Amino acid sequence: MTTGQRRTETLYEISLAIRQRGSLAETARAALSAYVDHLDCSAGAVLERTTGPSYDLVAAVPSDATDLEAYEQAHRRLQRRRDRTDRERFPLSARSSDETRYWLFELPGFGVVFLAGDALDRQTAHALDAVNEQFAAACRNARETEQLRAERDRFEAIFDAIQEPIVTAVYKDNEPIIRRVNDTFLDVFGYDEAEVIGMSVNDLIVPDDQTQRTEARGIDEQLASGEPVTREIRRQTTDGMRDFLLRAVPVDADDSNEYVGIYVDITTKGRQRRFEWLYNETREILASKDTETICEHTIATSRELIDFSRAAVYLYDRDEEALVPAATTGGSHEWEQYTDDGSVAWDVYRSGPRWFEDLSNCERTVPCGEKHGSALFVPLGEHGVLMMSTDEPGSFEETDFQVAKLLAVIVETALDRALREQGLEEIQSITRRILDAEDHEDAARGVLDQLPNVLDMPISSIWRYDGADDALEPIAMSDGALELVDEVPTFSGDESIAWRAFNDGETKLVSDVPSHGAVYNEETPLHSEIIMPLGDFGVLVTASTRRGSFSEGERRLLETLAANVETAMRLVSRRHERDLLDQVIARVLRHNLRNDLNVIQGHATALTDHEESRAHAEAIIEHCENLQKTAQNARRMREIVESSGETTTLSLPEAVDHALRRITDHFPDTDLTVEVESTPRIVAHPALPTAIEQLLENSIEHGRSSDAAVGIRVFEEGDTAVVEITDDGPGIPQEELDILDQHGESALEHGSGAGLWMVDRVVEYSNATIEFNTDDGTTVRLRFDAA
Template structure:
């Protein structure tokens, strides 16, 4: 039972009022009686406060108690009303009951009428409170059940405007809030997007609320719900002249606000607020879902656009062998439409003789995690195109295999290049065969006959023949090295520069020369070809540097100190990485620095002119560049660049 009960007693008989007040206040310590002597004063008092019960006489100034009852019922249909009068008749009682009186008691009827009055008032207030609580509980339960049904409509909504309209319709029909509307935020403004006809009756077209100028913006900015029994008493209102009195303002997350209004003060109870908040939660969840869906669509469109720009095939293969996803390149290359691809299995993109290869590759991907395989795809027109496929395993959140993702790269040009290299290598093999057999064999015979000739006679002419043979054999060796240097560097491995340099130094070491390895680094290279390149550069520095030192020793001053120092180090710059071989010999004139790499160019009598040409060919086979320049000591410096950074 309510702890405090305010009773309004309207009667112009002071004795009745005094006795009734005393009985009521004695019957319940929480009862407070307020009195008026006329209907007009009673209605004014009723409008100014909240009462738990009304007690009135029948014969009142200007109006009867039944007429007073009728006016009360229009204001508060559920408010208990007890007609307590010493004058009555069956007609008066009938009128009171027809008007909806809670109880009719004769002040002069029976024993202790005032005690009966007190008991009746307390009982009526309790029953009314129980009825109201039951009605509110039933209404809440029914509304919540209907809101769950509306939640499904929210989940089916595909636009923000649709969510706003569902919100407005639900508040009107299910929550019995005929005046409501939804505003969405756009920049620093809240724009109306959906509202009821009753809102237009009150306001016309709902206004746009700018930042900081309304209670609606305040609720949106703070994210806190606002419930006002009389907004005319609240500072910060948008329109002080509005007919709206009560208002519920509920934020819809980052999207906007739901506004519910009434022209009556105190129009919304706790049930109204709770139901409206439940509705706002559903609406906010729906708007958040649309935001996430929109972001996901944008991300997917961005990813699809990025994948479609690839020249390579992109694909995701499901566990059943069908394509789950692919980029635009696949229909462009294969000639199949998207609808056709959607119905195809992976094996249908390959000729029969490749099926086992593809099936094995998919199996290996799912077991080992990654695989690369070459296979020819079969287009809709029957064309076979060689591709290299790199696939990786896909797993779900539990670690189970969910498919395969991969890239397919057209290797037609690579295959054509390989065939071209194969033909070139065949020609090189033919050439080296001629050089090594058809030239070396006659040379060997000539050298043998030369030795026989030496036993028969002693002539300076035979020494010239011997030197010619040596020259020919050097040329043959360098021609073979030159031919083999042009082969593509395919047997790549990581080697230490210092280790290879030391090996090369053993074959060209000269007592007049000194080796200094200034730095070290790991290099990915064909070891045999790198050894040939470094040997030729080091030998070039030793031979030409020593010749320069000897020439200086024959002159007036020993410019080079009687020997040459060969230095090997690394190059690490912003734009280039590599290594160098430098010496402190006589160097190379500016005009000859490009010419030294031409075949047959040599400044020495014993040189074949192929040493540096071989260096250039080996560098090119690795994708490197070799240049000649001047060392810090004024000698020759050869720089090999284009290596990948360490």
């Protein structure tokens, strides 16, 4: 079996172990164990990126892996990376102080995986991208599942407000054991909470009657099999035997058969009918897949629960900055949208439910403009408002108000779920579109062409980080954003919220932009924003002209989109780099091979015509050596580009010494002056010695005609480490320096620029800078941030 086949088999074995399990920790630990086992690593850990300045440990294999010096050093490196604006590219690799090799791989949209051990080679490390994406997706899904469970728990909590007895029980040994009850349950059945938790429901409230006991067992069997129960029963209460309508629904729990039961006193038949309708219609509302159906079911359910003349569901439309009627009991022409703050609908949307006994006393604008009768207004979370009204004052009771509030919570939950599912589908659509983008600008336009409509984010923009200027520069804006901004700013330093989000690597949800301490423009028309970092690429910003416009649910959706956009931008970059490499190598080989083969052919012809052939033979040998050098450069160029994301911590003097050893082997007679004034350590691409060698070779070759002396110097200047190469020759030709501005294959009008092209790539991959001065000879300076 070949090395490549073994690598493929290893990656396949790891991928088989990656799947969502019972919890995030279990998901991470199972996959991490496969990484460690199949890659022959000594230890590993998974860390989740938090909203603060640190990473949280999710799992470690073995459990004491966090005690390793390699782990501690890697963790410190992650902390430093988050504090820097010019972050190193993943994967990161280095040796710890105890000479243990460690690797840090990005889990996009989630965090980082740490591996320790010498068996992992560079080719396998770079082949892990797809597996890491799979691992990250499993972790994100596990985290989302845990959040959904938390949401389910919060949803259950709303039943504490219902004025009916409620119990949550789990079946153990076929007995319904109580986990939680509300206060009404305790009051009605006459117990303290400490008495009921852990007890059987049947032992507490089922009458000591064989018929009732048998009926209770039948109910248990039905619930344990996953079927809901609706049945009239008799139970013992503090007031004696009472008749109830039992509504019990199984809950999809991971580790047990659990159910929630509500006991509706059916002495009053009208109240019974209300809760029957609420129960049945709740299932319909929660099962609805789109907002239109949910709103229509809400109006129909409201009509059966509460006696009113008119009802409407208003939903917030961010594009219009208005509350817009989505479903009503009457013709749509009666119901206008509300764009101002002088209406009851906006008051309720911002502040909470209102009950008007007599609308004639209301000073605010009301729907349909009818200031008579009575009305109930309840907010639907961040989604909008539910309104019900009658023509007569005093038409509603306290029970109506409570039912309306309970219905609003159910509708809010349904809208949350529908918008989340719809949003995730739209995010997948956006992601598929931008994965085929030709460049970053095309990808950014693809996002902003769809984002305003599919996620109701009309004011959106994308900024890209420019390492040379150390600034965030805009590359695409939606039409809504362009209409609001006269001059599009560039962000740098610590002068803006966008820069802070990028620098901190965490999402910023700002509810009141003008009052924020880091606002870029205090006169901005934008009043709320969500700024999401796109890794090292830049930031995605969406905004609104209304304060507090965005919900936590929208934030989570946009963070998912941002993680996908970050991955897409990275893939576009890799594709661009590989295309560029193919263009450059093709140009180098085409030009050099053609020239050298022409010369070889000419000298070979001369050999057949002349007896004095020594000079021609030497020329043939020289040009053959040139061809060999061209092939070597092509190989080096490919190795550099294919490892573009790799950096390592190294000693700058050692990198210089490595380059000098190779140069003196090729040019033993060169007059080289070496000055090492300090010994800084830096983070750079592993091919840095090759780049320094290329610069030295350029100085030597271009200085031969004037017997030039070449010098190299290592020193520190402020917070930067510098390597400086000088010669007093005629200077590097301008056409070769043009390569550093053009980057692409068109820059290589002749093959001699290949060396400088490699230098340019290594400098960019190292997040360094390069300076040329050709006024008197040539001086080249490479500047790096100290590690």
